Amino acid sequence: MNDAPTLSLYASQVRALASELATSIPEGTWRGPAHLECALRVTEIQHDLGAVARSLEIMAGESP
Amino acid sequence: MGDEPFWIREPGLIWVSDEYVYSLVSVLERSLSTLSSIWWALGSVTSTRTVFDPIPSRVPRDSEDQRRALGRIMDDVSWLRGALVSYAQETAAQERARATRWEEPAERILALWVAAVTGSNREGALGDNPLGHAAGSVAQGFPRDHRVSVREVPMAREIQAPPGTISERIARIPDPDTPIRIERYVSDQGDVRAEVYIAGTHEWSMGSSLDPFDMESNVALVAGVPAASLLGVHRAMTRAGIKPGDAVTFTGHSQGGIIAARLAESGRYRTTGLLTVGSPLGTLAITGSYPALALRHTDDLVPRLGGSDRTSGVMVVERPSGAAPGDIVGAHERTGYHETAQDLDSSPARPRLPELPVPEGRSAPRLYVVRRVG
Numbered sequence: 001m002n003d004a005p006t007l008s009l010y011a012s013q014v015r016a017l018a019s020e021l022a023t024s025i026p027e028g029t030w031r032g033p034a035h036l037e038c039a040l041r042v043t044e045i046q047h048d049l050g051a052v053a054r055s056l057e058i059m060a061g062e063s064p
Numbered sequence: 065m066g067d068e069p070f071w072i073r074e075p076g077l078i079w080v081s082d083e084y085v086y087s088l089v090s091v092l093e094r095s096l097s098t099l100s101s102i103w104w105a106l107g108s109v110t111s112t113r114t115v116f117d118p119i120p121s122r123v124p125r126d127s128e129d130q131r132r133a134l135g136r137i138m139d140d141v142s143w144l145r146g147a148l149v150s151y152a153q154e155t156a157a158q159e160r161a162r163a164t165r166w167e168e169p170a171e172r173i174l175a176l177w178v179a180a181v182t183g184s185n186r187e188g189a190l191g192d193n194p195l196g197h198a199a200g201s202v203a204q205g206f207p208r209d210h211r212v213s214v215r216e217v218p219m220a221r222e223i224q225a226p227p228g229t230i231s232e233r234i235a236r237i238p239d240p241d242t243p244i245r246i247e248r249y250v251s252d253q254g255d256v257r258a259e260v261y262i263a264g265t266h267e268w269s270m271g272s273s274l275d276p277f278d279m280e281s282n283v284a285l286v287a288g289v290p291a292a293s294l295l296g297v298h299r300a301m302t303r304a305g306i307k308p309g310d311a312v313t314f315t316g317h318s319q320g321g322i323i324a325a326r327l328a329e330s331g332r333y334r335t336t337g338l339l340t341v342g343s344p345l346g347t348l349a350i351t352g353s354y355p356a357l358a359l360r361h362t363d364d365l366v367p368r369l370g371g372s373d374r375t376s377g378v379m380v381v382e383r384p385s386g387a388a389p390g391d392i393v394g395a396h397e398r399t400g401y402h403e404t405a406q407d408l409d410s411s412p413a414r415p416r417l418p419e420l421p422v423p424e425g426r427s428a429p430r431l432y433v434v435r436r437v438g
Contacts (some may be wrong), residue, residue: 003109010102010106013098014099014102017094020094020095021091023094024087028067029082029086030069030082031069031071031081031123032081032082032088033148038147041113042088044140053135055133059130
C-alpha cells in the first residue's frame, strides 16, 4: 500500500500547527504567566513539530 | 490604545486572561487534537526503516519513531496548556475574591444609604443584588404604565448587506436622535431574521422630557422594572413587522445595551445573539443559550453602574479606551468602542469568541424615534 499521500498530508498538518504556534506569543504585550518560559516552550514545540514534519516528508518520499 | 491586550472573562467568571493566552490555549488544544489523530493513524502506516541504514546520522523515519516523537510533543503541549489554564482560572478566582471582598460590600453600603434616603426596605440592600435594589428603591415613584408613540423616520431606503463583524454591528448603532435601527432579512427559503440596534441615553433628565431614552429609563432598566425606552423599542420592532418567536440579534450601546439584554432575555423572541457595548449589565443575568458578548472599556464608568458582574452567560471583553485620563465621556463614546471593536475583530482570540450569526440576504434599514405620550 502506498502511504505517501497520507504521510504528506500529516506532514502538512504538522507544519501548519508549527506555523500557527510561531505567531502565538507576542513580543511586548503578553500579560500571561512567565513570558520568557512560555515563549521558550512554544519555540521548542514548534521546532519539534518541524522535525516531525520533515521526517514524515522523508517517509512519504521513501514510501513503497 | 491598540498596544493594550484585550482581557477576556468567560461566562460565570471562571476564566480571565488576556487575548494571547486565550488564543494560545486554543491553538494548543487544536494541536493536541490533530497530533493525537496523526499519532493513532501512524500506527497503521507501513514502516520504512531499513534494517541497516548506511547513514547513521540520518533522521529516523520509522513510523514508530515518529509516534514516539509525537507523544513527547503532546506531553509538552499538554503541560503548557495546563499551566495556562491554571493561570487563567487562578486569575478568575482572584477577580471573584476581589468582587466579594471590595465591590459587593461597597455596593451594599450604597444600597443601604439609598434605602435609608428613600425609606425602602433594607433587607434587599444586603441581598445578592444590592445595586438592583438601590435602583428599585429610586424607581419606587416611577410610573409603571408607560405610554409611548413610535414614529418611523423617513430615509433613503438603501439596501445593505448584513453585518459580518463586531465593528460593523457597532457602526450600525444609530445616533441617539434616532435611537432604534431595525434590519429585517428574509432568506431565499423564507426564514426571517432581524437585527435590532439601540442607541444609548439621549436625555439626562428624570422622566421630565418627552424622550424616553433618559435617566429615568436607565434607573428603571437597572432596577428591572418597566421602562419607557424598553417599551418604545418593543413597539418599533412590532411596527417593523417582527413577531413573537422571530429570530432576532440585538446590539446596543450604553442604555441601549440593557434594553437589548432585557429584550433578549424576555422570551418573546427567538434570540440569536446579543452584543452590548459600554452597558451596565451587572444586575442582569444572561441565561439564554445564544452567543452573547459584552464589550467594555476599563476606564468607562457606565458599565460599573450596573454593579459587579453576576453569574451570567455573557462573555466580557475589555480594554482601556485610549481616551485621556479623566475623560469619562470619551471613554464611553460609541465611536471609541467602534475603534476598539476593529482591533477586536483582528485579535488572535477572535475565532474563539461568541460568533453572532450573519443573516442571509440584504435589507433596507429602518430608523425609529420614540416619544412619551401624556
